[in-house]
Amino acid sequence: MKFSMLRSGLLCLTFLWSLGSGASISKRAEIADQKMNFDDKFRQLEELLPTPNDYRTASGAPGYRYWQQQVDYKMDLRLDVKNQRISGEEIITYKNNSPDSLYYLWLHLESRSRDQSAGRVLTQTGLDEPKVSYRTLRNILESNAFDLDYRIESVTDMDGKAIPHTINDTMMRVDLPRPLRPTRSLSFKVKWSFNIHDQKAMGGRFGYEFFKEKNNYIYQMSVFYPRLAAYSDAGGWHNKQFLGGGEFTLEFGDYEVNITVPADHVVAATGTLENPSSVLSSNQRQRLSQAKTSSKPMYIITPEEAKANEAKGASGDSKTWRFKADKVRDFAFASSPKFIWDAQGLKSGGQDVMAMSYYPEEATPLWETYSTHAIVHTIEQYNQYTFDYPYPTAISVNGPVGGMEYPMITFNGPRPEIDKKTGERSYSRRTKYGLISVIIHEIGHNYFPMIVNSDERQWTWMDEGVNTFVQFLAEQSWEENYPSRRGEARNIIDYMASEKQVPIMTNSESLWQFGNNAYGKPATALNILRETILGRELFDFAFREYARRWKFKRPMPADFFRTMEDASGVDLDWFWRGWFYSTDHVDISLEEIHHFTINTQNKEVERSFDKDQYQAEPESITKQRNRSLNRRVERYPELSDFYNRYDRFTVTGKDRKAFDKLVKGLEPEEKALLQSKKHFYQFEFANKGGLVMPIILQLKFSNGSEELLRIPAEIWRRHSQAVSKVVLSDHELVSATVDPFWETADVDTYNNHFPRKPYESRLQVYKREKSRNLMKEMAEDQKAEAKTSDAAEESTAKETH
Helix, strand or coil, rough: CCCHHHHHHHHHHHHHHHHHHHHHHHHHHHHHHHHHCCCCCCCCHHCCCCCCCCCCCCCCCCCCCCCCEEEEEEEEEEEEECEEEEEEEEEEECCCCCCCCEEEEECCCCHHHHHHCCCHCCCCCCCCCCCHHHHHHHHHHHHHHHCCCCEEEEEECCCEEEECCECCCEEEEEEEEECCCCCEEEEEEEEEEEEEEHHHCCCCCCCCEEEECEEEEEEECCCCCCCCCCCCCCCCCCCCCCCCCCCCCEEEEEEEEEEEECCCCCCEEEEEEEHHHHHHHHHHHHHHHHCCCCCCCEEEHHHHHHHHHHHCCCCCCCCEEEEEEECCCCCEEEEEECCCEEEEEEEEEEEEEEEEEECHHHCCCCHHHHHHHHHHHHHHHHHHHHCCCCCCEEEEEEEECCCCEEEEEEEEEECEEEEECCHHHHHCHHHHHHHHHHHHHHHEEEEEEEEEECCCCCCCHHHHHHHHHHHHHHHHCCCCCCCCCCCCEEEEEEECCCCCCCCCCCCCCHHHCCCHHHHHHHHHHHHHHHHHCCCCCHHHHHHHHHHHHHCEECCCCCHHHHHHHHHCCCCHHHHHHHHHHCCCCCCCEEEEEEEEEECCHHHHHHHHHHHHHHHHHHCCCHHCCCCCCCCHHHHCCHHHCHHHHHHCCCCCCCHHHHHHHHCCCCCCHHHHHHHHCCHHHHHHHHEEEEECEEEEEEEECCCCEEEEEECCCHCCCCCCCCCEEEEEEEEEEEEEEEEECCCCCCCCHHHEEECCCCCCCCCCCCCCCCCCCCCHHHHHHHHHHHHHHHHHHHHHHHCCC
């Protein structure tokens, strides 16, 4: 047999060859047309992900040879409020835990990005349209005029000997006098200074806010000091330039920081305050101690004390605040004479934590009501889904920056509006929930990326998107019907259907629609993964495992994807591929429904069924109009015969005998099948958006019962454009709905229904504006001028008399 098959094949090939080249090409084209156009939405991601190794395993966990560097800082900072300048001297101790010898170190100089020669400034694009807001115009003008005067004054070893260094835009390379071998450490000094900009005018992640009425400032300072770039197994030196979008990639270390500020200033910073007796009154220190066990926020610096502090004004004296922070990747601080300070203690596992808020009088009563409560709530909620918050403080500071995060300290902007006439403060619903949400979001960033230390400059979604997802969970536990902006599937559909978008797995600096791409879409994807794909139990375990594995380590996207699959036991490559690597959207259309019932083979039953179907058909328009015809057979009854008395649905004895014979030849179970009263419904689905998802199908039947089917996404594995599904029921179908709870981000819910629903909208009525009447406008101007002139003459006449 094998031989004959092979011979047959050879004969076939010979025959094709003898036809000549033209016929052969034609035949090949015919064969090609018969091939399947297979779009494999379930293709595995291994071809895209990096190969597992001893540092990062195939399960998504750190490998047994995983390493990361450590960088410790000792800094002396001085805030010069007279000249709006900050200066610092720092000792950096770098420990090389890698297996590589390092010949140079790279440092970030992000604050240099405001220099007129910086790539961030030079690569800014033009206006989208020929109009601009006052705020944007001010930003353009102020930024163009601003003199950063950024100086690296020295880079030396511990003996004061200069170390060669090269500044390349927002990076600085320090060339080591000798290679830094594995396990060895190196300490060196950097001295620097630059001018601080007006954040309210120029924007950005740090700067000052000037209060004209009181002639004082709030300073929020971050990314201000030269910081070591990360060096990792996955990317070597992470020395991508700072262009304003992608944020920070840093190493963990210990910080000791002295901050010298005017004597009337209060300072909030990363870490714990080491010298409270030098900077706080005895009453304030006592309140700070009491707050550790308080069940609600209490004042450390009261509104009255803050007001008195503002009234003092600058004296020229200074104070030094000392802070210490261990195992953090960055440092930030805020300073002002305006701060009210409240605090509340809480337990996080075995760690005592102080939740603290700093804000000016202008932020009351909104901040004193919600800020510290929001901090405590965030830690309580995030602990449930990740790990216990490990740091001793968590701080929210009101100032010019709308929302930014650093270890243990966050900058948050929303404030009440102040009536300029009455001085009364009020706030909108949007401002209230905006404040609560931004505090949850920024405090939440302590978990992602301040502890789960992802590469922000490369992959914004790994901190912003993941954090926005947990923020959504925390918001929903604040109050019922909390107005979350992101997280619900229905809130992302406009973006998913839009044209100007790129995949989530796009570098941070190349993103379109930054907020939707890096925050909204990944947060929604994870919520769908939790609610619809995996279920809460599997998802929560896997997500917590990811956070636990990579706590105080540096995960990459592959580590997240692999951990979620490894810990849930579910192949999710199709989900990552669709949601993170493509711009496909969800649009599953219910195209058709076919209704089947069992053909009994009994002509008595089947021809009656056929007759009912026939009679149920609409009468044609021709028949309707022919009802009054005087037909020949009616006029001549003798023309009516056998076929006028019996129609094609008539059952004969032959039919009955054939059915009896059929039944006798059946097994008992086969006879039972023929008597089944089941309704068979075949649903035809079309994938119009390209993104495969589970099909959630809600069915309602004639007896009032309902059924909800959750068909896994794998139904699309062989046919990604169209699939069918058969559903059995004892009752007739009344309606069917795909995605009835709007949980898959389906962009067109109108094609999800049987029967179809009309598109609901509102008709806008408007009045056409009148065209300009120049003659009328000029006449009104002349009347106004004449009236003004008459009034002036009358006033002059009265003065004369």
